[in-house]
Amino acid sequence: MNQALFIEQVWDLTREIPKGKVTSYGAIAKAIGTPNLSRMVAKAIGACGAAQPPVPYYRVISSNGLLAGDPSSTAKRQELLEREGVEIKNLKVQNLKKVFWNPLIDLE
């Protein structure tokens, strides 16, 4: 598959993330079928600005529940997530086990 398709799948999966939940790059990569391409998922998310309709990329974080990226971006994502009911402290998702959404479950 080419990376364009990969990116589309990432976007599509990201759009399926329920409100108030978050997921990780690795989880998305795994759901697509390429568990080792977590970095590419990050790239896809970074390119979601061209997505139509827009992708809630703020629901995608690191596997440890930490918001990666530049503070200018992380701060905004933190706001949005908190607004959806996700508790966040110092750019890190609290109660991660509860708010973490596994794409594989939705695919079953």
Next chain:
DNA sequence: ACGATGACTCTTC
């Protein structure tokens, strides 16, 4: 063409 880098993750110490 080559080496370095990065919104990552996993295994080990």
Next chain:
DNA sequence: GGAAGAGCCATCG
């Protein structure tokens, strides 16, 4: 439980 090393693939100088 935190820190370090290795693996992964695409992009950039």
